[in-house]
Amino acid sequence: METSEIIKKVRKVEIKTRGLSQNIFAGQYHSAFKGRGMAFSEVREYQYGDDVRDIDWNVTARFHHPYVKVFEEERELTVMLLVDVSGSLDFGTIHQTKRDMVTEIAATLAFSAIQNNDKIGVIFFSDKIEKYILPKKGRKHILYIIRELLDFKPQSRRTDVGMAVSYLTRMMKRRCTAFLLSDFYTRDDFYKEMQIANSKHDMIAIQVYDQRAKMLPDIGLMKVRDAETGHEMIIDTSSAKFRHAHTAYWLEREEDLRRLFAMSNVDWTSIATNEDFAKALMLLFKKRA
Incomplete structure (x- = not known):
């Protein structure tokens, strides 16, 4: 991506997300996330x-x-964003990709943090730690984070959530508030890692998903490709039985996630790319206040 294009995109994200954090989350963030x-x-x-x-x-x-x-x-907190940068985040069918929404949510949380004089840091992860940005304060630091969110190119396209959560536990010696942003397309069971991390830190999980991953449209034969493994196959979306099985599988995965977060005592929310993430975050903050 050209530098001038990056700057324009950073500015666009800044205008939207800083406005949200100032006008909507100012009081909610402060009351939802207490000092350490x-x-x-x-x-x-x-x-x-x-x-x-x-x-x-x-x-x-x-x-x-x-x-x-x-x-x-x-009052001063250290806020860490654990951002999934695996291949599945590039998917999007309605308004935007999952990666676009994760970027906007992360930027909004970052601006909310510095408005409360908190430090903000980021861990980019796939099935390995791709990049670690030390927690700091200030607008310049956040603009750097937004630029990385927009233009970062991971070395791997796979996902390992448990590995990323374990890394946070090892790296952060003092208690922090950590937001885990992912679509949670992972085959690993990360319950143990989340439980350990949440006993030391304040963990919050935010799932971003695309509506088409939940309900397939009836458009006949369609070639699909796993963004993380590269595996391709032809599916028949005209089959009602297949579409129902697809939705049932999605709901089963969601129930597994809900159970995992409940067992590890972690607050979480799930947001579709065609939904207003601001409303979902407000509900999450109010629940914690």
Whole structure:
């Protein structure tokens, strides 16, 4: 992609997603994602009912009167985006590809993060770690992230979600809020990795899918190609039995995902490429507030 074209696309994504984060998510994001703990604020004189474990013995000894430490919520977060860049994300049939929507969602979350003075970092993954962007603050950093989201070329087209989640657990020493963005077209069972990651971090999963993956249109014979393996085959979409089996398989996969996230205590949402992702994110934020 030409540099001038990239710049135009970055600017277009910035205008849309920054506006969404400012006008829609300003308060919701803050209340949905709390700070990582309690930070020391000041000392004051001991009052009846205070926890004796909060007494500051050094200050107490100096003034010969009990003083306690006062703590407040540590608001600043580190936000990590785990972005699936495998081949299946290039698929799209109605309004946009799954990759386009993932880019817009990631950019919106990034702008929401910096408006709350949070650091934002990214892990691009396929069936291996493709790129790691260190968490930083600022508009310049986010524009760099958007550019990478738009123009990044992965080395592999396959997917391994569990590997990416394990990498996050190893890399991030301090607690962070992590958004996992994927279509979850993966054959691996990543329940154990999600459970471990969510015990250390605050994990949120966002599935992006295309409506045609759920319900096939009746258009007769059609050649389909697996974007990750390259395998091609002819399917007969005029067969009602085949279309029903396809939908049943999709619903079964969705139920497996729902069960996995429920068992690992991870909040998640599922968004089609022809849907308004802002509404889905708002509902997710409200549920967490």
